[in-house]
Amino acid sequence: MTDTLEIRDLHVEIEGRPILRGVNLTIRRGETHALMGPNGSGKSTLGLVIMGHPNYEVTAGEILLNGENILEMEADERARAGIFYAFQRPIAIPGVKLADFLRHATTNVRNPQRKEGEELIPMREFRAELKEKMSQLRMDPDFARRYVNDGFSGGEMKRAEILQLAMLQPKFAILDETDSGLDADAVRLASQSIAEIGGERMGLLIITHHDKLLEHNPPQFTHVILGGRIVETGGPELAAELHTKGYDRVRRDHPEASELNDRNNEVEQPQLAET
Amino acid sequence: MAIDIMLESEHDAIGEINKYDFRTDAKAVFKARKGLDREIVAQISEMKNEPGWMRDFRLKALEIFEAKPMPKWGGNIELDFQDIYYYLKPTNKQGRTWDDVPEEIKETFEKLGIPEAERKYLAGVKAQFESEVVYGSLKEDLVKKGVIFTDTDTAVREHADLLRQYFGTVIPPGDNKFAALNSAVWSGGSFIYVPKGVKIEFPLQAYFRINEENMGQFERTLIIVDEGAHVHYVEGCTAPMYSSESLHSAVVEVIVKRNGRCRYTTIQNWANNIYNLVTKRAFAYQDAVMEWVDGNLGSQLTMKYPAVYMLEPGARGEILSIAFAGKGQHQDAGAKLVHAASNTTGQIISKSISKNGGRSSYRGLAKVERGARNAKCNVVCDALILDPASRSDTYPYIEIAEQDVSIGHEASVSRIGEEQLFYLMSRGLTEAEASTMIVNGFIEPLVKELPMEYAVELNRLIQLQMEGSVG
Numbered sequence: 064m065t066d067t068l069e070i071r072d073l074h075v076e077i078e079g080r081p082i083l084r085g086v087n088l089t090i091r092r093g094e095t096h097a098l099m100g101p102n103g104s105g106k107s108t109l110g111l112v113i114m115g116h117p118n119y120e121v122t123a124g125e126i127l128l129n130g131e132n133i134l135e136m137e138a139d140e141r142a143r144a145g146i147f148y149a150f151q152r153p154i155a156i157p158g159v160k161l162a163d164f165l166r167h168a169t170t171n172v173r174n175p176q177r178k179e180g181e182e183l184i185p186m187r188e189f190r191a192e193l194k195e196k197m198s199q200l201r202m203d204p205d206f207a208r209r210y211v212n213d214g215f216s217g218g219e220m221k222r223a224e225i226l227q228l229a230m231l232q233p234k235f236a237i238l239d240e241t242d243s244g245l246d247a248d249a250v251r252l253a254s255q256s257i258a259e260i261g262g263e264r265m266g267l268l269i270i271t272h273h274d275k276l277l278e279h280n281p282p283q284f285t286h287v288i289l290g291g292r293i294v295e296t297g298g299p300e301l302a303a304e305l306h307t308k309g310y311d312r313v314r315r316d317h318p319e320a321s322e323l324n325d326r327n328n329e330v331e332q333p334q335l336a337e338t
Numbered sequence: 339m340a341i342d343i344m345l346e347s348e349h350d351a352i353g354e355i356n357k358y359d360f361r362t363d364a365k366a367v368f369k370a371r372k373g374l375d376r377e378i379v380a381q382i383s384e385m386k387n388e389p390g391w392m393r394d395f396r397l398k399a400l401e402i403f404e405a406k407p408m409p410k411w412g413g414n415i416e417l418d419f420q421d422i423y424y425y426l427k428p429t430n431k432q433g434r435t436w437d438d439v440p441e442e443i444k445e446t447f448e449k450l451g452i453p454e455a456e457r458k459y460l461a462g463v464k465a466q467f468e469s470e471v472v473y474g475s476l477k478e479d480l481v482k483k484g485v486i487f488t489d490t491d492t493a494v495r496e497h498a499d500l501l502r503q504y505f506g507t508v509i510p511p512g513d514n515k516f517a518a519l520n521s522a523v524w525s526g527g528s529f530i531y532v533p534k535g536v537k538i539e540f541p542l543q544a545y546f547r548i549n550e551e552n553m554g555q556f557e558r559t560l561i562i563v564d565e566g567a568h569v570h571y572v573e574g575c576t577a578p579m580y581s582s583e584s585l586h587s588a589v590v591e592v593i594v595k596r597n598g599r600c601r602y603t604t605i606q607n608w609a610n611n612i613y614n615l616v617t618k619r620a621f622a623y624q625d626a627v628m629e630w631v632d633g634n635l636g637s638q639l640t641m642k643y644p645a646v647y648m649l650e651p652g653a654r655g656e657i658l659s660i661a662f663a664g665k666g667q668h669q670d671a672g673a674k675l676v677h678a679a680s681n682t683t684g685q686i687i688s689k690s691i692s693k694n695g696g697r698s699s700y701r702g703l704a705k706v707e708r709g710a711r712n713a714k715c716n717v718v719c720d721a722l723i724l725d726p727a728s729r730s731d732t733y734p735y736i737e738i739a740e741q742d743v744s745i746g747h748e749a750s751v752s753r754i755g756e757e758q759l760f761y762l763m764s765r766g767l768t769e770a771e772a773s774t775m776i777v778n779g780f781i782e783p784l785v786k787e788l789p790m791e792y793a794v795e796l797n798r799l800i801q802l803q804m805e806g807s808v809g
Contacts, residue, residue, distance in 0.1 A: 114764050117756070142766035154761035158779025164762070167775070171766035179768060210779065227765060 066092035066129055066145070066234045068113075068266055073124035075105075075112050075291075082108045082327065084291040085124070090266040092234055095280050097302045098270045100288035101310050103328035106270045107151055109288070110237040114148035115141045128235075142168075143175035145234030149224040149241050151270075155212040161223060162193060162207035165230055172231045196229045200256050217244030221253060229260035237268045242276040254279040274306040287313050290323030366468070370425040372552070376400060379522050382425045386491055386525070389498070399511035399521030406515040412701070413639040413668045417613055422554045422585055424523045426468040432489070433473045443467050446547060461540035462487045466557060467547050469525040480538060486531040487542055490558045493529035500531060504562055508591035508619050508647075516615045520556045520589040527557030527588065530571060532598075537568040541603070541789065546575040546586075548612070554585040561591070563598040563626075572792065575606035583638065585613045592620035594628050596650070601629040605792055607799050608636035610666060616642045619674075624650035631787060634661045634671050635799050643701060645674035648682035648710075655684040658784045660796070662803050663696030663728070672701035672733075677713035677743070688719035689781050692728035693803070701733040704747070708739040716746040722780050723753050724773065774804040 068090045075083040083105045090096055100106050112119050113126060115138035125132050133141055156164065170183045183189075197204055202222060212220055221241050228236055238257070242250045250273070257267075258279040269276060277299070285301035286293045289310070294317045295301065305313070314321040368385060370378055379400050383393040408415060433439035439447070447465050462476035464487070471489035480487070486497060493501045511521035528544045548555050563569055575586065586608065594600045600620065608614055614637040620628040630644035646655025661669035675684035690698035700719045721730035732749050754776055762772035778785075778797055785793045 116760055137769070138760055138763040139766050139768050139772075142764055148764055150761065150764075154755070154757045156758055156762065156776060156779050158782030159775050164765070164775065167767060167771065168762075168765035171768075171771075179771060210782075231765065 064129075066266065067127075068146075068235045069125075069127040069130075070109075070113070071125045071127065073109075073112070073126065074122045075108055076120045076122055077108070077118060080327075081122075082119075082291055083112070084323065086288070086291070086293055088268075088286065088293060090235060090268060092266045093264065094284065095262070095267040095269065095277075095282045097277055097282040097285045097299075098268055098288060099272070099285065099302060099305050101324060104288045104324055105291040105327070106288055107239055108291075110148050110239045110268070110270060113141075113237060114138055114146060139171070142231070142233075143172055145172075147228055147231055147233035147236040149221075149228060149236065149238045151239040151243060153212045153215075153220045153224055155210070155214075157210050157213045159211050160208055161211050161226075162190075164211050165193065165207070165227065168227070169230050172233075193230065196226060196260070199259060200226055200229065201252070202226065218246075218249050221245060221249075222256075225253060225256050225260070228257070232261065233265060235266040235268070236262075237270065238276075239270045240272070241269075242271055242273055247275065250275040251278065272306075274302050277302055289313060289317055290320035290327065292320055292323075294320050366426050366428050366550075368425075368427040369423060372423055373420040374400075374422070374424055374523070378424055382523060382525065385425070385427065386494070388494060391502070392494055395506065395511070396522050396524075399518050402511050403515060403518035403522055406518060408515060409641075412641045412670045412699075415613060415615075415639065417583060417585060422552055423550065424554050424556070425525060426550055426553060427470055428467045428549075429470065429472055432471055432492075434475065439465075439473050443472050446549065447473070447545065461538055462542040464489060464528050464544040465547070466526045466544065466555075468550060468553060468555065471526045471528075476542075477540075480536075483536050484531075484533040485536060485538065486529065488529050490527040490529045490560060491525065493560070497529065497531070500562070501529065501560065504560060504591065504593055506591075508593065508621055509589050509617050514617060516587045517589055517617045520558060520587050520617070523554070524556045524558035524589065526555075527559040527590075528561070528571070528573075529559070530561040530569065532563050532567040532569045534564045535566045536564075538570070541570040541572045543572045543574070546573060548576075548584055548586065550584075552584060554587065556586075557588045559588065559590040561593070561600060561602070563592070563594045563600045565595045566597045567595075568599040570601045570603065570789075572603045573606075574795075575604070575608060583611045583613055584609075586616070586637075587613075588616045588618075590616070590618040592618075592628060594620060594622045594626040596624040596626060598623075599627045601631065602644075603631040603633075603788065603792060605633040605796055605799070606635065606637075608640075610636060610638055610664075612637045614640040614642065616640075618642065618644040620644075620646050620655070622646055622648050622650075622653035622655055625652035626650075627654045627656070629656040630658070630673070631784070632657070632659045632671070632673075633784075633796055633799075634659070634669050635803060637667060637669075639668045639670065641670045643672045643674050643703070645676065645703075646684065647676045647678060648684065648713075649678050651679045651681045653679060653682045655682075657686045657688075658787060659686070659688040659700075660781050660784050661688075661690040661698045662800065663690070663692045663698040664803050665694040665696060667696045669696070669698045670701055671698070672703075674703040675705065675715055676703070677706040677710040677715060680709070680711040680713065682710060683714045684716070686717045686719070687784065688717075689784055690719070690721045690730060691724065691777055691780065691800075692721070692730050693724035695725075695727040695729075697729040697731075699731040699733060700749075701735075703735045703737070704745060705735075705737040706740050706743050706745070710740050711742045713740065713743045715744070717748070719749045720780070721749075721751045722777065723751065724777075770804065774801055777804060
């Protein structure tokens with residue numbers, strides 16, 4: 064049976080303000096979905112809620128992984144169940160080496176039953192695998208000794224996220240503007256990398272403003288989110304249209320959602336919500 | 339984490355149980371009665387067959403102790419000085435090999451990993467059990483070079499002239515109430531002399547173990563680093579958990595002569611009912627370097643401010659301090675730098691962590707005396723607070739009597755960030771694992787200064803402290 068991630072009528076609030084207003088979306092493993100939408104539409108919120116960010120309150124709806132509701136699971140349990148979220152703005156953890164962090168993370172995700180304190184993946188085995196993945200991503204192995212996202216450039220952060228994706232090999236990955244802050248070459252490299260590390264074996268939800276990231280990961284489905292609701296779903300041609308022509312047509316076709324979207328943008332955005 | 343996994347190492351700090359909380363059923367050969375008075379002090383001196391000058395030194399110090407009021411700052415000390423055993427002699431002779439050490443005591447140190455550590459990476463070891471050093475060794479080549487590494491009692495007998503020239507000169511009994519107490523009842527501790535130009539490559543280590551309840555341990559350490567000599571001395575301290583308090587009150591004096599270099603590393607993990615009130619001070623002469631690396635875990639109350647007095651031009655003092663205050667604990671730790679000569683440089687880096695209602699205070703002094711031109715002093719103290727019940731305070735004292743100086747002071751207090759936790763958890767780490775990783779990262783700049791074995795040990799101790807820290 065193909066792994067399935069299903070979002071049903073998801074309503075989400077932050078500090079009492081509604082952000083998502085009934086999102087429905089089904090992703091099967093092996094599919095690539097593009098999620099596009101203007102600022103304030105709820106793209107990042109959807110990603111963070113799927114991952115289990117504690118600041119968001121789900122007021123209605125379900126998120127089902129192979130039929131099982133994951134809403135009660137903590138973020139770490141979701142990660143172990145095979146969900147990954149590549150952060151739009153990764154968080155720095157000073158003093159913690161990327162390699163040490165990744166060894167721990169990889170061990171937990173591959174061995175979901177592991178108890179705290181049990182053995183990690185043997186050092187040699189892990190090191191060999193990490194080196195191989197880094198060379199595949201054309202990353203300098205010294206990078207693994209740096210502290211997690213501490214003083215990284217925008218490009219380095221995004222590459223570190225892709226490295227984590229490569230090591231953790233989730234069933235489902237949400238890539239939140241993995242292209243933002245990158246120049247054209249870097250986006251091409253990121254797109255290629257995602258394909259190379261086995262993106263086609265995962266279920267991908269790619270949140271993006273551009274179509275460059277989709278170059279090597281052509282989406283079977285493109286979803287447009289507006290005012291906290293998915294208002295249109297189409298094929299790759301929809302992504303291309305939005306990229307070249309913007310959201311004017313979609314807004315005209317969905318005036319009510321468009322208005323809600325504008326209202327979302329009027330209030331000051333909380334730190335982690337959309338920018 | 340301190341361990342560079344790109345290097346060849348197979349250490350894993352996570353997953354051991356607390357190996358310190360056990361009690362050995364060891365029979366002392368002599369135990370002075372509880373309490374403190376002239377008779378007890380005279381008895382300690384007599385048991386040790388000391389010369390008259392040391393006996394007089396002790397008795398004078400007792401008078402000073404009795405005359406001095408308790409300090410009104412720092413932590414809350416509720417100790418009944420008459421309810422403590424001041425001297426407990428565990429054995430009649432000191433072992434030169436492990437075979438000479440009484441079985442029960444040997445077992446204690448074997449559980450603590452001492453002989454193993456010695457084989458692996460140490461140039462010399464002392465192990466102190468209650469009041470006396472029960473085991474000592476020093477590598478043969480260092481003995482030949484004239485290095486002395488013995489317990490301070492033996493030094494009183496065998497190196498009397500050298501010892502007497504320095505003993506009590508860096509920290510006189512009148513310095514503070516607890517220095518006076520130590521001066522009156524001291525027993526054990528290390529005496530080290532490193533001759534001119536001798537550079538000791540591997541660390542010398544002393545291990546202090548309190549085993550008995552209501553026991554006071556008062557070791558007295560004196561280190562003399564002669565011109566151009568180098569030494570790294572490490573001490574570790576543990577005690578089992580009892581229902582009533584024990585007291586550890588050490589005095590450590592260090593003299594680093596011209597161009598000499600001394601690093602003194604302490605990693606202590608006292609049980610939660612130990613009062614740990616220690617005075618540590620070093621004199622650094624021309625172009626000498628003195629470094630204190632001070633890791634304070636456990637205890638009920640620790641008051642400890644390692645100091646470097648830079649007495650001649652070009653001297654350097656560096657103090658790295660880590661404190662971890664858990665439930666019911668108060669770590670009042672810090673450092674003192676006194677610039678008494680020109681072109682002296684000093685640095686204090688302090689990191690404290692408070693959790694489960696623990697309280698950590700940084701208390702530091704940066705002092706520049708008149709005439710200490712071009713002195714440079716930099717103080718950085720960072721505090722990490724893990725939950726709303728915990729507390730952190732900073733008490734920086736700065737006294738400058740000279741115009742031409744450069745003084746920097748930075749302090750930061752942070753709480754574990756929710757976003758950091760979420761980031762790590764989104765990669766499969768549990769909340770507890772994520773918190774531990776953030777804490778380890780916080781102290782990493784200090785841990786990486788430690789030799790590998792101690793770095794592993796410190797990370798492991800932090801791990802133990804962190805266990806069960808989150809619901």
